Amino acid sequence: MVLSRSVPNIVLNDGHSLPAIGLGTYLVRGGQGVDQILSAIEDGYRLIDTSTNYDSEGAVGEAIRRSGIPRSEFIVTSKLPGKYHHYQDALMMIQESIFRMGIDYLDLYLIHWPLPKRDHYVEAWKALVDAQKLGLIRSIGVSNFLPEHLDRIINESGVTPAVNQIEVHPYWVQEDMLAANKSRGIVSEAWSPLGRGSAALKEDIIKNLADKYGKNTGQIILRWHTQRGIIPLPKASSLIHQRSNIDIFDFSLTSSEIEQINALNRSDGRVDGQDPNTYEEFD
Secondary structure, three states, rough: OOOOOOOOEEEEEOEEEEOOOOOOOOOOOOOHHHHHHHHHHHHOOOOOOOOOOOOHHHHHHHHHHHHHOOHHHOEEEEEEEEEOHHHHHHHHHHHHHHHHOOOOOOEEEEEOOOOOOOHHHHHHHHHHHHHHOOOHHHEEEEEEHHHHHHHHHHHHHHOOOOOOEOEEEEOOOOOOHHHHHHHOEEEEEEEEOOOOOOOOHHHHHHHHHHHHHOOOOOHHHHHHHOOOOEEOOOOOOOOOHHHHOOOOOOOOHOOOOOOOHOOOOOOOHHHHHHOOOOOOOOO
16 A cells, blocks of 8 residues: 655756655665565655666666556656766666666766766766756756866756755755755755764754654654755665654754754764765776
8 A cells, every 4th residue: 555645845947846855775776675665665755766886776667667656656866877977978878777777767867976086077967968858867967066066067068957966964964065056056965864874863952852843863854954955865674764754744843953953063074084076986
């Protein structure tokens, strides 16, 4: 039985829209992965985030087919690996991702990392622009791009990304980057929205707010994201966590409470120190 969940939509700069929360599928693989994604679909998730580098594209496609829900109801996202940033490689990889998932188009496709030391992200972006014109992709965007990367692709293509998926969690608040995205009309998505590990979930302010609102600590953090205009993409393998993660739209944090969570920010808060200006993406 498919459960009904009321999830708001966020309108993108190209007129398409995304649900205000999605499902991350990093390392969700094989038959077990299909079952995990299916349970999330049954609980109301429609935005499903994958990547060639996650090795989960096949599981995502299979879960969609098995769900019995029309393809048109899903928002499927995948990402371009760094080794395919050359224009022709990017065009072929976009098609390959579509073939792997057994679908006719991608709803959203992102450049996974800019890799400025390799300096091919502009031609990769131009490949996404052309793939959108060919009908292979509905919305195009980027991931882990800094303001200078955004401005370069916008200036050289005339096309602004619809989405920039970045690292955001209570230890890496990203106020400046969120403002940079917003000023350019770009919607921010968050990977690792709860952080890696469970440290943020144990912070006193998070636990106190969970007690106040009758929610769990993960729900407090995810609501903190959505009220800041961010689309979080939590990964959850258990049905209990999947259900609680999406059940966050029946309460609101105050502006003061949001600021108290923001105060958890750390100068060394990045996951594994992944600076987009220097990080060399895994191949």
